[in-house]
Amino acid sequence: MADPYAIADTDPVAAVLSWLAEHPAVTDALGGPGHVSGTREAPWPHLRVALGPGGDLNDLTWRTEPEVSLELYGDPGGWPGPAALNRILKLCALAAAELPDAAPTAGRPVVSRVRPSGVLLESPLETGQPRWVMGLLVSLHPNPESP
Secondary structure, X not given: OOOHHHXXXXXXXXXXXXXXXXXXXXXXXXXXXXXXXXXXXXXXXXXXXXXXXXXEOOOOOOOOEEXXXXXXXXXXXOOOOHHHHHHHHHHHHHHHOOHHHOOOOOOOOEEEEEEEOOOOEEOOOOOOOOEEEXXXXXXXXXXXXXX
């Protein structure tokens, strides 16, 4: 029988972040490697992957569906423009939706579903730096093949 406490070690942010940081379409759209992380930092545009405010932990079994937030930051000078940032963020969400089709990796959770949790929203920072945000619900469970 699987360890019922293993669900505590499933990290949806780590799963999505590592997938998107290595995804060729995301790397190309953002202008090269190093544009995906868990913090707001240059190089711009930059995708921040973080734990979102929503989701459903169900009954703390393998049916959890936490929310991951995708935050795309443009350059503080205002580029790229809104249409480009909108397009790039949708491309990142589409790339994340491919994660359930990936072969499971020992030591990493199994992602079975990725879907939007709401709308894609333009939400600039107080400084005027462009930012677009959207949430993804990520269904995942521990990998039974992990040590």
